[in-house]
Amino acid sequence: MKSKINSLADYRQAPFEREVVISCPEEYMEKQLRRLTRGGKKTESVSVLQKGDVAVLTLESKLPKFNRPMVPVTVGGGLYDAELEAQLIGHAVGETFPASVQGESVTVTVKQANRTVFPEPTDAMAAAYAEGKEELNGITTVADYRKYVADSYCKDESEQVIFHTMEEIIAYVLTNSDWEFDPEELAALEAEIRQEIKEETDTEPDALTKGQMLGILGVGTREEMEQFIREEAERQIASQLWLAAAHGIDPETAVGEELYELQWDFLEMYVRDNLKIEIGG
């Protein structure tokens, strides 16, 4: 590589949250418990709407999306419109009431409402669900299953916290170091990134619509896309230079593959040694 590091920030100086408490949210636990009880679920008619109920609504408004008859909506499900769904809670079947969406008034009539009800999980259900599943071997009670769910959740979350902390540290070092990017290397990498965008979208990057740019790159204009491509190329080169330095490899003589095979193990070890993760109740 012809690009160089002029000065490298010390990753050990990067600020990050040193103590994190993780606990399994009750909502997540409830969803996992449904795996045991799903076979016995029932649908009941209800008179007053709560979060999670399915309502059939007739809507009148200037907004076309909210001017329709018999629209099925899960209250709080977020598929239709979170703002409107929040205003449904507490209203009764047969009631017509004014709501507001995006500053426009919407007249809502609740035509029907149903609730899915799950039975209480039993030890027999837990044992039956666990049967034949290697990862659930030994689970015979609901308490065992709850513990398995909570432990798995906390383990996965811990890994996520470590991963995000590593990302924060990498971002700190890339921002606070001084890099000398070789124009040819940058141009070559930018061309590769453009090619990747083209392969993903089947469209030349310069011909992407605003929606495609927002969906794929998270930017809304061509100028922002150019900046994104440039920054991504710089980030990739800087990462490789730092990795090479951390592993004692001379990037001047290293070949591409060799550089790309380098890992962030040293950083992961540093994070694991310096981040206290407490598992909550």
Next chain:
Amino acid sequence: MATQHATDETYEALVSEGVVLADFYGQTCVPCKMLAATLEELEDEFPFINIVKVDVDQCPVTAEQFHINGIPDLYFYKDGKVLLHEVGAVDGEEIRSLLAEILY
């Protein structure tokens, strides 16, 4: 409507009305099991969406007709028309976002 299991004979009828997610899967495919769990949760939350399971080994004619080369393969239907399909274990958030577009 609860999740329904298609055969080559029933497939067309099962996807002909409403919003339907047709899940082409295999019994031993691990990503298929992940997607199946996601679809079960979606069905709990949005029971007005119909889910049709298509075991590619049990429905060879349908799998051939749809050129299923990778599983899981999820087809999104509205009133009998395929609007889009996604190969791989698509996550719940992505499916919700696609459903929001199709439903409303």
